[in-house]
Amino acid sequence: MKILFVDGTIVGRKTGAVLQIVQDYIEQTGCGFELELVDLAQYDHQFVDGRPAKDYNEDMQQLIKKFEEADGYVLASPIFQGSIPGVLKNTFDLLHPHTMRYKPVSIVANGGTYQHHLVVENQLKPILDYFRCLVTPNYVYTHADHFDQQNNIIDEGVHDRLRELARVFVQYAEMSKRLSKNAIDQDE
Numbered sequence: 001m002k003i004l005f006v007d008g009t010i011v012g013r014k015t016g017a018v019l020q021i022v023q024d025y026i027e028q029t030g031c032g033f034e035l036e037l038v039d040l041a042q043y044d045h046q047f048v049d050g051r052p053a054k055d056y057n058e059d060m061q062q063l064i065k066k067f068e069e070a071d072g073y074v075l076a077s078p079i080f081q082g083s084i085p086g087v088l089k090n091t092f093d094l095l096h097p098h099t100m101r102y103k104p105v106s107i108v109a110n111g112g113t114y115q116h117h118l119v120v121e122n123q124l125k126p127i128l129d130y131f132r133c134l135v136t137p138n139y140v141y142t143h144a145d146h147f148d149q150q151n152n153i154i155d156e157g158v159h160d161r162l163r164e165l166a167r168v169f170v171q172y173a174e175m176s177k178r179l180s181k182n183a184i185d186q187d188e
């Protein structure tokens with residue numbers, strides 16, 4: 001299975017640091033999945049305006065292709081203004097609604113305040129529900145206090161939660177294999 005690790009921001013380093021740890025923990029499960037990073041900071045973004053996919057630039061078309069070819073996703077989002085970054089929402093807007101259907105998704109998020117962890121529940125999960133993703137019941141929210149100056153995660157509780165996230169994600173990925181195969185093409 002091909003799993004995409006999406007760093008959903010063009011600024012900041014903590015989400016990328018957390019993604020790397022999740023990647024390590026997923027590898028340590030021995031699942032053998034193919035893991036690939038998509039760092040939105042490396043792409044030349046255009047605002048999504050409903051034009052045909054072929055009329056976007058090469059980077060946007062690459063993004064569509066990577067999301068379509070993936071069998072699952074680990075999404076990392078910082079909290080911006082009590083929400084997800086515009087560039088991440090713009091990337092979701094780019095995708096056909098079937099792109100992530102019945103595919104496993106795990107979420108990690110980082111904010112400057114503890115109070116904003118519910119952004120995941122109230123804003124990110126509803127978008128993934130729209131896509132009919134298999135969102136794992138656990139997600140991990142981090143805060144500046146969990147990192148050292150080099151953005152290493154120094155909080156053992158966070159490591160435990162990320163290890164558990166990796167374990168559950170792999171199980172969801174296995175479950176999704178049967179689901180996707182039998183998917184009925186419904187638009188509603």
Ligand SMILES: Cc1cc2nc3c(=O)[nH]c(=O)nc-3n(C[C@H](O)[C@H](O)[C@H](O)COP(=O)(O)O)c2cc1C
Nearest residue numbers: 012013014015078079080081082110111112113116
């Ligand atoms: C434009 C902007 C808005 C932000 N808004 C919030 C916010 O509403 N809530 C919050 O917890 N953190 C907020 N932050 C902090 C970011 O979530 C934090 O900088 C990010 O997770 C990445 O951390 P890093 O830059 O140290 O890597 C904001 C940061 C920026 C740049």
